[in-house]
Amino acid sequence: MDTSPTRLLIHGASGRMGQALLRLAAEQSACTVVAAVTRRAPAQRVVDGVPHFAATELGGVPAFDAAVDFSLPEGFDAVLALCVDRGCPLVSGTTGIDAAQQDALATAATRIPLVWASNFSLGVAVLAELVERAAAALPGWEVDIVESHHVHKKDAPSGTALTLGHAAGGAGQAVRYASLRAGDIVGEHMVQFTGLGERIELTHRATHRDIFARGALHVARSLVGRPPGAYRVRDLLD
Template identity: 35%
Template sequence: MTATSSSPAPAAPHKIAIAGASGRMGRMLIEAIRANDDCVLAGALDQATSPAIASDASAFLGYASGVAITADLQAGIAPASVLIDFTRPEGTLRHLEICRANGVNAVIGTTGFTAQQKAEIEAAARDIAIVMAPNMSVGVNVTMKLLEMAAKALSTGYDIEVIEAHHRHKVDAPSGTALKMGEVLAQALGRSLDDCAVYTREGETGPRDPSTIGFATIRGGDIVGDHTVLFAGTGERIEITHKSSSRATYAEGSLRAVRFLAGRKSGLYDMFDVLGLRG
C-alpha cells in the first residue's frame, strides 16, 4: 500500500464580537476582520438608541455578514470567543460581566478608567483572559519601549514633557496613551507617576521641579492621535514622536491581541506581552 498524506485542517477562525459596532472605531475593526482570513465577525453591539440597531454590521462595506447590530449584550457577545471594546468605561465594564459569564476573552482599548474600575478589570481577569492597553497600535507600543530605554539613559539632566493632540470629540485628557507613556517613563526612572506628574501650569508656577513629568494636551479638528515626549537638556533636546493618520493601526494591533489570547483562559496582559517587548 502506498502511504498517503493530507494537509492539516486549517485552524478555526477567531470569532470576534465588536462593541460600538456602528462607530468610527467599530467600523474600522469590522473592516479589518473582513480583510483577515483567520478572523470572523460573530457579534456586533451598540447602544439601544443607535439608528444602526438591527442592521447588518457590514452593510457599510457593501456586503452582508449575517450579523445584526444589537443592544442585547448576551446575544451580541455569547457567540464570540473574544470581544474587542473601544467604548466608554461604564459600557466596557457591563460588557465584561457578560464576557466573564460566558467565558469570552476581551481586548480592551477603552481609556479613562478610574482606579476602582481598573480593579474590577483585574478581578475579571481571574476568570477570562484580557489584553488591555490604552493604544493598540504596534508603532505606539514600540515607541513606548524606546521611551523606556531613553528615560533610563537620560535619567539626570533632562526635563521630561509629554505633549499629546487629539480630535475635538475626545472626552478624556490627557489621553490614555499619554498617561501610559508617563507610567513607562516614571517606572524607568524609579518613580511613581502619581507623585511626579504635573498636568496643569498657570500663573506664578516657580521654577520647574526636575523630578516631575509634565503633560500638555491639545484638542482640535480631526487629529487621530499625536504623541511627543520631549527630553530637554542643557544644549540639546531629544524628541520621540508617534503620529497616527488612521485608526487602521489600532484595528490591526487589536487583531494581533486577539491572536495572542487564543488558548489563554485567564490573565491580564498588555501590548508589551502581545509584541514580546516585556523585559
C-alpha cells in the same frame, strides 16, 4: 496546528471604532466576526453576513474566541461578565471606566487573559517601551511630553500621553505635559528627554484611525490561548 479564523465578538459595533473593526475584520482571513453588539436594537439582524444583537441580548450571542469592546462605561460591566462566564479573552478600549470597574478588570484577569488600553496602535506600544528604556538610562534628565489632537478631543493630556508619562515616570523622572488641539490631527505624541547640551526626541504620528482597529484585532488574535492575566499591547507584539 489550528489555522481556523479567530471568532470575534465586537461590542460597541455601531461606534466609529466598532465600524472600523467590522470593516477591517472582513478583509482578514485570520478572523471572523460572529456577533456585532450595539446599544440599541439593530435595524437589520444580519449585515454583510454578520449577526447583529442589541446589548440587552448579549447573553444570547453565539460562541466566540475573543471579545473586542469599544463601547461606553455603562455597557462595560456586561461584556466583562460575559467573557469571564465563558472563559474568553477580552480586549477593551472603552474609556471613562471608574475605580470599581478597574477593580473588576483586575479580578477578571485572574480568570481570563485581557487587555485594557488607551491606545491600540502597535507603534505607540513600541514607543512606550523605548520611553521606558530611555528614562531608565537617563536619570536626572528632564522629560516633556507634547501631544496634538483634533479640535474635538476634550481630554488633555490625552490618555496616550499619560500612558507614556507613566512609562517615563516609572524610572523616577518628573514628567511635564503640553497639549495642542488643532484641525483634524489624528494624534501625535512627542516625548523629549533633555540633558545638559543634548536632547532626545521620540515621536509617533498617527495619520489614520484604522491603526487603532488593526492593533485591537492583532491583540485579540494574540490573546487566544494565553493564560489568564492583564496584558499590555506591547506584550503581544510578536
